[in-house]
Amino acid sequence: MAVEKTVTITDETGVHARPATVLVNKAGSYAADMNLEYNGKSINLKSIMGVMSLGIPQGAQIKIVANGSDEQEALDAIVEVIKSEGLGE
Amino acid sequence: MSQLTGIAASSGIAIAKAYKLAIPDLSINKKEIANIDQEIDRLLKALDVSKSELEKIKEHARTSLGDEHAEIFSAHLLVLSDPELINPIKDKIETDNINAEFALNETAQMFIEMFENMENEYMRERAADIKDVTKRVMAHLLGVSFPNPALIDEQVIVIADDLTPSDTAQLNKKFVQGFTTNTGGRTSHSAIMARSLEIPAVVGTKDVTKQINEGDTIIVDGIEGKVIINPSAEEIQTYQKKQEDFELQKKEWAKLKDEPSVSKDGQHVELVANIGTPNDVEGVLNNGGEGVGLYRTEFLYMGKNELPTEEEQFDAYRSVLEQMGRDKPVVVRTLDIGGDKELPYLELPDEMNPFLGYRAIRLCLERDDIFRTQLRALLRASTYGNLKIMFPMIATLDEFRQAKAILLEEKDKLIQEGTEISESIEIGIMVEIPSTAVIARQFAKEVDFFSIGTNDLIQYTLAADRMNERVSYLYQPYHPAILNLVNNVIEAAHAEGKWAGMCGEMAGDAIAIPILLGLGLDEFSMSATSILPARTQLKELSKEELASFKDQFLSMGTADEVEAFIREKTNQ
Numbered sequence A: 001m002a003v004e005k006t007v008t009i010t011d012e013t014g015v016h017a018r019p020a021t022v023l024v025n026k027a028g029s030y031a032a033d034m035n036l037e038y039n040g041k042s043i044n045l046k047s048i049m050g051v052m053s054l055g056i057p058q059g060a061q062i063k064i065v066a067n068g069s070d071e072q073e074a075l076d077a078i079v080e081v082i083k084s085e086g087l088g089e
Numbered sequence B: 001m002s003q004l005t006g007i008a009a010s011s012g013i014a015i016a017k018a019y020k021l022a023i024p025d026l027s028i029n030k031k032e033i034a035n036i037d038q039e040i041d042r043l044l045k046a047l048d049v050s051k052s053e054l055e056k057i058k059e060h061a062r063t064s065l066g067d068e069h070a071e072i073f074s075a076h077l078l079v080l081s082d083p084e085l086i087n088p089i090k091d092k093i094e095t096d097n098i099n100a101e102f103a104l105n106e107t108a109q110m111f112i113e114m115f116e117n118m119e120n121e122y123m124r125e126r127a128a129d130i131k132d133v134t135k136r137v138m139a140h141l142l143g144v145s146f147p148n149p150a151l152i153d154e155q156v157i158v159i160a161d162d163l164t165p166s167d168t169a170q171l172n173k174k175f176v177q178g179f180t181t182n183t184g185g186r187t188s189h190s191a192i193m194a195r196s197l198e199i200p201a202v203v204g205t206k207d208v209t210k211q212i213n214e215g216d217t218i219i220v221d222g223i224e225g226k227v228i229i230n231p232s233a234e235e236i237q238t239y240q241k242k243q244e245d246f247e248l249q250k251k252e253w254a255k256l257k258d259e260p261s262v263s264k265d266g267q268h269v270e271l272v273a274n275i276g277t278p279n280d281v282e283g284v285l286n287n288g289g290e291g292v293g294l295y296r297t298e299f300l301y302m303g304k305n306e307l308p309t310e311e312e313q314f315d316a317y318r319s320v321l322e323q324m325g326r327d328k329p330v331v332v333r334t335l336d337i338g339g340d341k342e343l344p345y346l347e348l349p350d351e352m353n354p355f356l357g358y359r360a361i362r363l364c365l366e367r368d369d370i371f372r373t374q375l376r377a378l379l380r381a382s383t384y385g386n387l388k389i390m391f392p393m394i395a396t397l398d399e400f401r402q403a404k405a406i407l408l409e410e411k412d413k414l415i416q417e418g419t420e421i422s423e424s425i426e427i428g429i430m431v432e433i434p435s436t437a438v439i440a441r442q443f444a445k446e447v448d449f450f451s452i453g454t455n456d457l458i459q460y461t462l463a464a465d466r467m468n469e470r471v472s473y474l475y476q477p478y479h480p481a482i483l484n485l486v487n488n489v490i491e492a493a494h495a496e497g498k499w500a501g502m503c504g505e506m507a508g509d510a511i512a513i514p515i516l517l518g519l520g521l522d523e524f525s526m527s528a529t530s531i532l533p534a535r536t537q538l539k540e541l542s543k544e545e546l547a548s549f550k551d552q553f554l555s556m557g558t559a560d561e562v563e564a565f566i567r568e569k570t571n572q
Helices: A019-028 A048-053 A071-084 B035-067 B067-080 B082-095 B102-115 B121-142 B165-170 B189-195 B233-254 B278-288 B309-326 B360-366 B369-386 B397-416 B434-438 B438-443 B454-461 B471-475 B478-493 B512-519 B528-539 B543-548 B550-554 B559-570
Strands: A003-008 A035-038 A042-046 A061-067 B004-005 B008-010 B013-020 B156-160 B176-180 B201-203 B217-221 B226-229 B270-275 B292-296 B329-331 B386-391 B426-431 B447-453 B497-505 B523-526
Touching: A003 A048, A019 B067, A035 B360, A042 A048, A042 B082, A048 B067, A048 B082, A048 B543, A061 A071, A061 B233, A061 B528, B008 B189, B013 B176, B013 B233, B035 B067, B035 B082, B035 B102, B035 B121, B035 B165, B067 B121, B067 B438, B082 B102, B082 B438, B102 B121, B156 B217, B165 B447, B176 B189, B176 B543, B201 B217, B217 B233, B217 B471, B233 B528, B270 B278, B270 B497, B270 B528, B278 B309, B292 B426, B292 B478, B292 B497, B292 B523, B309 B329, B309 B369, B309 B386, B360 B369, B360 B397, B369 B386, B369 B397, B386 B397, B386 B447, B397 B426, B397 B438, B426 B434, B434 B438, B434 B478, B438 B447, B438 B478, B447 B454, B447 B478, B454 B478, B454 B528, B478 B497, B478 B512, B478 B550, B478 B559, B512 B528, B512 B543, B512 B550, B523 B528, B543 B550, B550 B559
Parallel strands: B013 B156, B156 B176, B176 B201, B270 B292, B270 B523, B292 B329, B329 B386, B386 B426, B426 B447, B447 B497, B497 B523
Antiparallel strands: A003 A061, A035 A042, A035 A061, B004 B226, B008 B201, B013 B217, B217 B226
């Protein structure tokens, strides 16, 4: 069973390189498959180029989906990173 | 031996072996392969080697430049383990039976094109990152060596066509003794970096990469702008002596780092620096700068595809102010774009005479959205240090009044929003248009200070385009017309109890310094590396004596007469 959560990006410059790097690094440390959905597209959250290619701007609603043995833990960690990086809420 | 001439970009002498920083030939062919597992293995090994190199580069950037500069390499490392990049390459090798080089190239190209076609400039720049990273992997697949300036571990002189910011970020001062490039000028990125790293550099040599072979012995003379290839033993000796003299001189200068700038007769003037980015502040402090006399804010707007946000600007201004501290003033010049400095995204039409056209304050008063954003960022940063704001290219009093009114409007708005703003921000103007220099008296009643921008003042006064080499002989800083205008501005300022400074090459010039001291200039703003030599020179000059020559040199007929007179009086 997959778990998911939707967050709103509040950072003025959107998801730019530095927070994207932190997100992807974090996602990579979990076994669960993780996807990020935005604007009708779904990309692998463990892919820096995937995340960057979405060009997520301020105000965007993004959905994080985790699926795998440690899915809840992984989802919580990503949401926490989004908050602590000042990216969104 | 042979010799090349270029532009002396950063002073000092370096003698070492040549290290050519050239991107190797990475052209590839499509090949069918017999052993798929072996091919994938080759790919993974190339990725691994590239990763460990990048780790080292990142570590190097972290220790020598700080965490912020190292971040970019974290992103590069992630690209090398990106499943969306690696899986398609593996798939191509497996299904098409093709070599790893070809599969890598196809996949990387797809991503590069995708990023290049994005609307946002920031995203488009990421294409360059992917190129950078995949080139490294490609070099390892092809078995050719890829230059890693960060991994240089012996004393060398770097030879390159040009140096990119990431190249220069990797240079280790301990090993890189100097560098020389084909392209660039005194203000190109590589030259500015060389001065802040304080390593000798000669740029703009046109074909140094062709003339020099890997391992040749090279002398880089960053004082006179010469590069000597395979010098004789005698020449090496001569230059070793020159190098020692320069080092001794630097030590003498360094003693004055924390000393005040005073003339022989005990008169104090301010020696401050011109900067372009927050990174330049370190060099200002290391060279004993008493402040920043010109912070060119254009760099925040250049090299991107959209205007910088208020936050971005606030961060930069705050960083400069905080680093300089409460006591040292920072004069920020508002956006001076147009003329030779273009912002493609503003889509301004081409002009017949760009230097006489729509630029600087003229643009800011019309595009007040741009201007207001900058002013808000500045005002918000004002509580972090000693901020002074100046407007460029002021030709009429009305322009100054309008600009100041907009500034005060934004200040009121911010105060109403509850933002704290310094109450002691001085507001001044650049004096670079003769009309303003002529009626400086009238201006002096309304402005808090003047900063004379000599590069433009000279070109406007002598009507000589400074980009046109055929009329470059008219670029005459000691022309009596210039000196009379400068004198007029200083006298006007003092009559109203205001101060007058100068930014531009002239303020750090050994002939101009005695003249300006004699005219009573209060603040001299120059390249950070010119400050200590200027302070040294100042100690030998008597302001009172030079002031007594004032009438003489102001009434001379030519720049040459002025120069000869000053040389004689100051034993130069």
